[in-house]
Amino acid sequence: xxxxxxxxxxxxxxxxxxxxxxxxxxxxxxxxxxxxxxxxxxxxxxxxxxxxxxxxxxxxxxxxxxxxxxxxxxxxxxxxxxxxxxxxxxxxxxxxxxxxxxxxxxxxxxxxxxxxxxxxxxxxxxxxxxxxxxxxxxxxxxxxxxxxxxxxxxxxxxxxxxxxxxxxxxxxxxxxxxxxxxxxxxxxxxxxxxxxxxxxxxxxxxxxxxxxxxxxxxxxxxxxxxxxxx
Numbered sequence: 001x002x003x004x005x006x007x008x009x010x011x012x013x014x015x016x017x018x019x020x021x022x023x024x025x026x027x028x029x030x031x032x033x034x035x036x037x038x039x040x041x042x043x044x045x046x047x048x049x050x051x052x053x054x055x056x057x058x059x060x061x062x063x064x065x066x067x068x069x070x071x072x073x074x075x076x077x078x079x080x081x082x083x084x085x086x087x088x089x090x091x092x093x094x095x096x097x098x099x100x101x102x103x104x105x106x107x108x109x110x111x112x113x114x115x116x117x118x119x120x121x122x123x124x125x126x127x128x129x130x131x132x133x134x135x136x137x138x139x140x141x142x143x144x145x146x147x148x149x150x151x152x153x154x155x156x157x158x159x160x161x162x163x164x165x166x167x168x169x170x171x172x173x174x175x176x177x178x179x180x181x182x183x184x185x186x187x188x189x190x191x192x193x194x195x196x197x198x199x200x201x202x203x204x205x206x207x208x209x210x211x212x213x214x215x216x217x218x219x220x221x222x223x224x225x226x227x228x229x230x
Contacts, residue, residue, distance in 0.1 A: 018212040019048040023059035023068040027158055028199065031180035031227065032072070032092075036219040044215055055156075057133070060084055060202060069213055070203045072220065074175075076137040077195045086205050090217065093199045093224040095176030099189040100165045107168030114171070117191060121147035126161050126170040129154050138173045141191070162186070180227055199224070 024033055033051055040047055054062070056073035063071040064084035072092065075081040099120065102111045114120055121142075127149070128135040142149040153164050161172045166185045174188075175197045201217055208214070 015046050016044040016211045016215050017046045018210070019050060020069045020212050020216045021050045021052070021067075022070045022072065022216065023052050023054035023062060024072040025056050025059070025074055026053060026156075027175065027177040027180075028072045028074075029053050030159075031177050032220060032223050035226075036216070036223045039219045039222065040215065043219075044212075047212055047215060049216060056081060060087065063087060063202060063204065066204070069207060069210075070201055070216060072199065072201055075198050075200075076133050077197070078140075079133045079137055081133075087202045088205050088208055089200050089202045090221075091198065091200050092220060093177070093227065094196045095199070096190070097173055097175050097195045097197055098191060100162070100172045100174040101187040101189060102165055102168040102171070103186060106166075111168065111171070114189065116189070117141065117145040118147065120149075120171045121145075123150065124152040124170045125149040126153035126155070126164045126172045127151050128156050128158075132156065134173075141173060141195070177227070 022033075029051065037049060037051075040049055052068070054068075054071070056071070056075075059068060059071040060073055060082060061084065062068050064087050073081055076097075099114070099117055101114050101120075104112050108123075110123055114123070127138050139149060153170055155161065158174065158178045161174060162178060164170045165172050165174075173191075177197075177199070179188075201220060203213055203217070
């Protein structure tokens with residue numbers, strides 16, 4: 001009730017003001033947030049936006065518990081993020097998941113022969129730690145292709161995934177957003193059925209009409225619409 005009353009009070013003001021605290025996962029904080037913040041700074045100079053990098057599942061819970069005002073979250077095919085009562089979701093973008101392969105001639109000749117996912121059965125892999133939805137999805141994709149991946153490297157940092165692949169040490173399943181703004185130093189192989197990750201924002205229903213929150217969501221949506229995914 002207090003949040004609805006605060007939103008109503010701010011709607012009668014001519015200027016968008018206040019503080020919006022946003023939780024964002026890694027690739028979104030690198031690709032979407034910087035231009036969105038630039039847009040907000042130009043359009044709403046009195047608005048304060050605070051951004052914290054946070055794991056999507058935990059961020060949804062914290063937003064529901066009023067730790068954040070807005071979360072930018074993700075979910076992989078067949079792995080829906082937890083739904084909390086009182087949170088609304090708005091789609092932001094979708095990006096394709098592809099197989100990242102080292103550049104030709106970068107090391108082990110077996111990398112050069114990969115033409116489909118099953119060709120990577122005997123190769124080293126880099127994946128996120130056990131428990132992450134991305135890890136579970138990637139393992140299932142490999143098992144569906146008929147093999148158990150040889151996971152040599154584990155890290156939640158997708159930028160590290162890129163470096164490990166680019167340096168000729170492993171292959172990885174990578175979402176398109178991770179390539180935005182980066183120079184292409186690896187090969188990308190499309191997967192059957194073009195699996196896509198969903199990126200969305202979520203906020204408490206009681207706060208979604210607040211002008212400051214609406215402004216942040218609009219800026220994020222505008223920047224996401226202009227992205228060119230790999």
